[in-house]
Amino acid sequence: MRLIIGPAGSGKTSYILNCFRDSLRIHDFAVRLLVPTATMAQHLQNLMAREGFVFPRRLIQTLSGFVDTWATGVRQVPDTVLYLIVEEAVKRVDHAEFKRVAHMRGFCASLAHTINEFASAGCDSARLAVNLPDSPLAAAFLAVYREVDSELRRRGLVLRSQRLEHAAARLEAEGASGVRTIWLDGFHALPDPELRVLMALAAHADVTLTLAESDATEDLHRSLLSAGAVEKRFPASRPAPALALARAPGIEREAEEIARRILEQAANGRGFREMGIVVRTAETYVPVLRSTLARFGIPAHFYFDSNLEEHAAIRFLSGAVDAMLGGWDHTATLAVLRLAPRFTDSPAMDRFDFRVREQMPGAGLGGLKSLLAGEDGHAVSSGDERLIRLIDHLDSLEEWRLFSLIPKDWAARFRTLRNLYRAARPPEGEYHELALMRRSQAAVLNLFDEALEEAALALPPDGAVGIAEFWRAVKSVLRLKPLRLEDGRRNVVHVLSAPEARQWVLSVVFVCGLVERQFPRLHHQDPFFPDAARRQLNAAGIRVRTAADWEREERALFDSAATRGTDLVVFSYPEFDARGERHLPSLFLEGLGCEPVDSRLVRPRPRSVPAPRGTAAIRAPELLEVLRARTRKLSPTALESYLQCPFQFFGNRILRLEPPPPRPEKRFDNLAQGTVVHAVLALWYAQRGEIGLLFDGVFAEYCEENHIPGGYRTERSRHAILEDLERFVQDKRWPRDGFESTLEDLFVFPLDESLDISGKMDRLDVAGERAFVIDYKYSRAQVTRGKLANQNLLQAPLYLMAAEKYYQKQPAAMFYVGLKGEVKYAGWSDGPAPLQGEPFPENWLQLTRERTLAVVAEIRSGRVEPSPADLKLCRWCDCHDVCRVAAREEEAMAEEA
Numbered sequence: 001m002r003l004i005i006g007p008a009g010s011g012k013t014s015y016i017l018n019c020f021r022d023s024l025r026i027h028d029f030a031v032r033l034l035v036p037t038a039t040m041a042q043h044l045q046n047l048m049a050r051e052g053f054v055f056p057r058r059l060i061q062t063l064s065g066f067v068d069t070w071a072t073g074v075r076q077v078p079d080t081v082l083y084l085i086v087e088e089a090v091k092r093v094d095h096a097e098f099k100r101v102a103h104m105r106g107f108c109a110s111l112a113h114t115i116n117e118f119a120s121a122g123c124d125s126a127r128l129a130v131n132l133p134d135s136p137l138a139a140a141f142l143a144v145y146r147e148v149d150s151e152l153r154r155r156g157l158v159l160r161s162q163r164l165e166h167a168a169a170r171l172e173a174e175g176a177s178g179v180r181t182i183w184l185d186g187f188h189a190l191p192d193p194e195l196r197v198l199m200a201l202a203a204h205a206d207v208t209l210t211l212a213e214s215d216a217t218e219d220l221h222r223s224l225l226s227a228g229a230v231e232k233r234f235p236a237s238r239p240a241p242a243l244a245l246a247r248a249p250g251i252e253r254e255a256e257e258i259a260r261r262i263l264e265q266a267a268n269g270r271g272f273r274e275m276g277i278v279v280r281t282a283e284t285y286v287p288v289l290r291s292t293l294a295r296f297g298i299p300a301h302f303y304f305d306s307n308l309e310e311h312a313a314i315r316f317l318s319g320a321v322d323a324m325l326g327g328w329d330h331t332a333t334l335a336v337l338r339l340a341p342r343f344t345d346s347p348a349m350d351r352f353d354f355r356v357r358e359q360m361p362g363a364g365l366g367g368l369k370s371l372l373a374g375e376d377g378h379a380v381s382s383g384d385e386r387l388i389r390l391i392d393h394l395d396s397l398e399e400w401r402l403f404s405l406i407p408k409d410w411a412a413r414f415r416t417l418r419n420l421y422r423a424a425r426p427p428e429g430e431y432h433e434l435a436l437m438r439r440s441q442a443a444v445l446n447l448f449d450e451a452l453e454e455a456a457l458a459l460p461p462d463g464a465v466g467i468a469e470f471w472r473a474v475k476s477v478l479r480l481k482p483l484r485l486e487d488g489r490r491n492v493v494h495v496l497s498a499p500e501a502r503q504w505v506l507s508v509v510f511v512c513g514l515v516e517r518q519f520p521r522l523h524h525q526d527p528f529f530p531d532a533a534r535r536q537l538n539a540a541g542i543r544v545r546t547a548a549d550w551e552r553e554e555r556a557l558f559d560s561a562a563t564r565g566t567d568l569v570v571f572s573y574p575e576f577d578a579r580g581e582r583h584l585p586s587l588f589l590e591g592l593g594c595e596p597v598d599s600r601l602v603r604p605r606p607r608s609v610p611a612p613r614g615t616a617a618i619r620a621p622e623l624l625e626v627l628r629a630r631t632r633k634l635s636p637t638a639l640e641s642y643l644q645c646p647f648q649f650f651g652n653r654i655l656r657l658e659p660p661p662p663r664p665e666k667r668f669d670n671l672a673q674g675t676v677v678h679a680v681l682a683l684w685y686a687q688r689g690e691i692g693l694l695f696d697g698v699f700a701e702y703c704e705e706n707h708i709p710g711g712y713r714t715e716r717s718r719h720a721i722l723e724d725l726e727r728f729v730q731d732k733r734w735p736r737d738g739f740e741s742t743l744e745d746l747f748v749f750p751l752d753e754s755l756d757i758s759g760k761m762d763r764l765d766v767a768g769e770r771a772f773v774i775d776y777k778y779s780r781a782q783v784t785r786g787k788l789a790n791q792n793l794l795q796a797p798l799y800l801m802a803a804e805k806y807y808q809k810q811p812a813a814m815f816y817v818g819l820k821g822e823v824k825y826a827g828w829s830d831g832p833a834p835l836q837g838e839p840f841p842e843n844w845l846q847l848t849r850e851r852t853l854a855v856v857a858e859i860r861s862g863r864v865e866p867s868p869a870d871l872k873l874c875r876w877c878d879c880h881d882v883c884r885v886a887a888r889e890e891e892a893m894a895e896e897a
Contacts, residue, residue, distance in 0.1 A: 006234030009563035171200035214556035257599035305482035348383020407456035509565035520554035618862030771809035784818030
């Protein structure tokens with residue numbers, strides 16, 4: 001066996017690849033190149049293929065894949081199953097030290113990780129018991145480890161180390177099946193089980209192993225030399241690349257600086273595939289880099305796992321089972337139906353969504369199907385018919401709740417769930433996006449089947465269980481199982497983790513996030529076996545890592561990343577975090593010999609040149625005619641909507657777009673409360689009964705019709721409204737005797753030959769020929785008083801015109817009556833009135849008529865520009881997510897700056 005040791009960039013990998021090429025040239029296929037990860041294997045396979053070599057894929061593979069031939073008869077426990085077994089073992093052992101944290105997922109994950117670490121070091125529970133170190137939690141850990149080992153043996157499962165030991169024994173006895181030459185490259189840690197496999201291979205084949213100087217620890221070096229390895233050292237041979245250090249204010253600007261430099265390199269003729277980004281803290285940088293590179297139009301391949309349970313297909317399948325177990329609650333079921341691939345962009349689904357929201361809360365699939373059927377009991381449209389079929393498919397799951405099956409049978413039954421997820425028609429778009437969508441759907445459904453098998457493996461194989469118990473195991477597996485999609489594009493920027501990047505050599509490399517606690521990462525001591533205990537284990541021959549070992553690993557990762565680029569390596573870091581606190585630059589930056597350069601402010605170039613922005617308007621003659629027809633009759637509220645914002649008027653009054661019905665807990669909002677108040681006051685004026693009894697009847701009827709749930713908020717609002725109504729009834733400032741009152745009356749009168757004004761009069765008090773307009777507002781006194789100063793409100797003068805033109809009375813006064821908190825009268829009066837208000841403005845009605853006609857002429861001219869008069873009111877507008885007024889305001893401020 002040959003052992004090649006050298007620093008990063010010394011040419012170890014190049015030497016191995018040249019040897020591999022020589023073998024391929026003479027068609028010697030009795031060779032193997034073994035690497036640690038499947039991604040590295042695929043990368044080298046692609047590299048060789050691009051160079052014109054044709055060979056079986058098995059010639060470059062992982063060590064785990066290579067030993068499969070000699071590991072038959074033993075089944076390695078998947079990581080997800082090990083976690084579930086550990087979780088159950090903790091419950092069964094019920095050790096006092098773990099009692100308070102046994103239910104926490106993070107604790108069980110940490111326990112499973114440490115068990116895996118010990119097993120990888122060749123230390124099972126029996127060996128640990130003999131060499132148990134002095135640690136407060138060592139005994140409790142050993143008890144759980146013994147239970148896990150016992151459970152694994154009972155189920156015929158083994159850990160990875162035991163599988164390697166089994167393979168090594170067969171290799172020693174049977175040989176390497178004709179493989180004469182083996183190279184191992186990219187390994188930075190060789191635990192005892194892997195070392196035994198290596199020794200077994202060396203007895204039957206010519207083995208070459210490469211190690212970085214930082215990875216050749218004293219113990220490992222001694223073990224290899226004692227096994228007869230011949231050492232050869234490679235000095236640093238690769239020319240040092242140019243180094244640059246970029247400093248950005250924050251992580252977003254750092255990502256933009258990387259994108260700018262990538263595009264700069266691409267403009268100079270360098271291919272995207274020749275560049276890479278090395279990331280140490282994926283959870284921090286991958287989302288930012290993904291969005292930034294996409295904005296700048298840079299194709300990138302991210303070599304990172306994503307969460308399987310967050311994929312739309314898994315959310316749909318999981319949601320269907322959860323909804324079934326929850327009794328088909330309408331909120332949960334609607335969310336599931338929304339995820340069905342053929343209904344994500346369906347008008348029928350939109351209509352159904354609104355109908356379901358209106359009648360929430362509810363449960364049961366029968367109620368949902370009734371919303372899709374017409375008066376004859378059949379579906380109204382083809383879209384409704386497809387929805388009914390989908391609901392029927394979901395209904396077929398209901399009988400599963402009655403079954404009690406062994407886990408293997410549950411897995412077989414759950415595999416039929418994938419039939420519910422029928423892929424949607426391909427959307428229009430880029431080929432890569434379409435291919436990735438198709439590939440992800442197929443891969444995710446296959447992973448779902450794997451999760452079912454692993455869940456069945458984690459449960460007792462012979463005992464029958466209910467669906468709830470089996471589904472809990474499946475959801476745990478889905479939460480833990482990673483998803484990595486294949487990306488077959490060639491000319492892409494490679495975004496790699498620091499360990500993954502060890503095997504890569506690229507022309508230009510960016511190393512980001514160089515701040516303390518990110519690169520290098522801060523490694524805490526293990527809670528079960530602190531460093532003192534681990535040193536005792538190392539002294540006993542059990543090679544487990546201490547915090548100092550992890551610190552050396554961080555340095556080795558940086559040195560490797562710094563040598564991945566042959567022409568240029570750009571280091572970068574953000575000065576400040578999201579809270580504005582200054583970062584401490586990484587200690588690895590010391591000694592680089594280059595001063596930091598501040599990042600440049602950059603924005604992606606528009607992919608198309610936008611047309612000059614003009615005033616948003618409707619100009620087509622046929623559409624203007626439709627606009628004229630739809631504005632033949634207008635209400636004061638509609639006119640006020642236009643004066644607040646033309647786009648709001650266009651969306652609500654012309655397009656007649658409907659907002660989604662509010663959630664049950666938000667249905668009794670200010671508008672609903674005002675509706676109840678108006679209805680109660682109309683009854684009270686007509687019947688003069690007890691206000692409390694009238695209110696109770698109206699309130700109960702309104703809640704039933706609008707599906708308003710009871711609860712604290714509803715009851716609190718009910719009491720507040722009743723108090724406000726009782727306060728109004730007791731208020732004697734406006735006498736009720738001596739007036740003839742008209743309540744909640746609709747009116748229409750012509751303003752000119754092309755425009756009618758319509759509305760509803762809350763109350764019109766008439767004394768002789770004089771009319772007094774009363775408009776109730778369920779708002780506070782300050783809001784009511786503010787209506788007198790708002791020039792965009794046309795309700796008051798137009799209602800006074802209605803009193804004159806429709807009711808044929810002389811307009812004498814117009815008062816708003818605020819009822820919330822206190823009774824507040826605010827308005828105008830012309831002559832004697834029960835209350836004195838502001839005087840009528842001069843020529844008020846005539847000026848209002850002229851202004852109204854001018855506003856209507858502007859509407860009919862086609863102006864639909866988003867131009868709010870009061871930005872504070874935009875938060876209440878149903879169109880504010882479409883008009884993007886806030887974004888344009890920011891753009892204008894930036895241009896002014």
